[in-house]
Amino acid sequence: MLAMLRQERRLSVLLTGNLLSQIGDGVHEFVFIITVLHVTQANVALSGAIYFFRFIPYLVLGPLGGTLSDRLSRRALMIGADLARMAITSAFCLLLSNGHIGVTALALIGMSMTAFRTLFQPAFQGAMPSLVRAEHLPIANGAAQMAAEMGGLIGPALGGTLLYAVTDVGYVLAIDAVTYLVSALCVWRTIPASDRSDAPEGTARCPLRSLYGEFAGNFKAVPGRRELSVSIGYSALCILFVGAALRVLIPTMLIGEGYADSVIGYAMSFIALGALSGALLCSSVSRDFSTPSLMTYWRCYGFMLALLPLCAVSAPATFAGCFLLGAIGAFVDVVLPTNIQHLSTDANVGKNFSLFSTLANTSEAMSGALAGALSAIAPVAVGISIIGVAVVSVGYIGTMRATRRHA
Structure with a gap:
């Protein structure tokens, strides 16, 4: 795997940004969980309702994310999703630091983060074959999976350590916002602007009904x-x-x-x-x-x-x-x-x-x-x-x- 990463420099840069983003996701999830428990006073039903709203974007935007990935620039989609998640995380950080966070805000933050993750992931998976030689694709997917697992392993531990060090949960989220910015820069550096020169003309003006219809046709x-x-x-x-x-x-x-x-x-x-x-x-x-x-x-x-x-x-x-x-x-x-x-x-x-x-x-x-x-x-x-x-x-x-x- 290391030999492949040395040969495939663009993939190495992209996965470095993705690893940092995954660690940030782990920090975000840690902060989100403890915030939900604090705001709801550990009410199981209310906490479950917040997590249910986080699931809704998968149903609404899941088909849209894949269709956009096949029709628009994957580079633009990934950078846009990363910058949007950076902005949402920064807002979450400010709300926590000022003590202005409630059930509705948590539900909206959870839904927004899920929505942009839904747009990012198909574009990321779709871009992988264009970044590496065909014989390296399985190893590249293995490296991407390792990045995801490392993020899930390191992120919560890092979040707990940072919370112990600074005691203000709002400031802990600052690292998450920075990781999304780094990820966006890595995408900008590795994927060419003309990554979807084969996209159909007029895609940008394509209405939502047509996009969902295209997904339904593929389904x-x-x-x-x-x-x-x-x-x-x-x-x-x-x-x-x-x-x-x-x-x-x-x-x-x-x-x-x-x-x-x-x-x-x-x-x-x-x-x-x-x-x-x-x-x-x-x-x-x-x-x-x-x-x-x-x-x-x-x-x-x-x-x-x-x-x-x-x-x-x-x-x-x-x-x-x-x-x-x-x-x-x-x-x-x-x-x-x-x-x-x-x-x-x-x-x-x-x-x-x-x-x-x-x-x-x-x-x-x-x-x-x-x-x-x-x-x-x-x-x-x-x-x-x-x-x-x-x-x-x-x-x-x-x-x-x-x-x-x-x-």
Whole structure:
């Protein structure tokens, strides 16, 4: 991977900015969580309502982000999204410093950040194939996944450290605003202004109805491409199950086993460490990025998830199981975008990533209800194993569908 990054200088600069932005995201998420808990006085229903509003932009703007990425300059979209998030974060910082923050403001800030993230991500994924040679694309996706995992690992810890040092949560957000500016500068430096010279004329004047119609047309066309539809649809279904386990059931299981809250934090950190290791390993050893290969990794992930309750007998065993779960999950996270990129053209790669993002985020939002339903009918540990078996089953069916030949 290091050799590839030395050869692909433009990608290295872009990922440096993206890593800083991901760390800033981790700081932002840390500050947002503690602010929500403080403002709502730890009211679960009110906190849940704020997070629900954060999800809405995925449904409204998910299709729009992908279509714009395929029609407009990806460079302009990414820079605009970064600068907008810098402005929103700066406003959040000022509101916190002045003590003028409430439930409505938090909901609007959360929705705005999600909206511009929805516009940024398809453009980022769509720009990757143009920055590196074809043989380096899987390694590039692995490096991007490592940047995301490192941001999730370092950001909250950095936020906690800064909060301890300066004691004013508003000032902690200043680092987040700066990272978006650095990311925008890296995009400006690496992606040429003429990155979408092939875009259709008159795109800038294209009405919203036409943009959504274009996304809908692509959505209708995806089922006709069996491997692409399996990769997107079955992965989104797996995320429905996995989200329920990771966000709710695994922490609940550890609490039920008598572990301290710190052990839950360590377990999540070991998942992130496993994901870092898995991303590095996958980008080095994996050569098959086909849909059947993706479904195989989903089956392995489900198998490990089904066995995870057996690891809860001790803290070291739990950490080892979480590490392996994160490592296997990284193989999915690297193979999935590479697979979508290989099965897409430059004219629809953004729309395909937006379709996946919309379905995946919808599944993740619904995962809480699934976790609640499972916990009502079975012990938590059993529910995790049931989810693992469900993921294995989805992966198996997906493999069968992807490899089935036309009669």
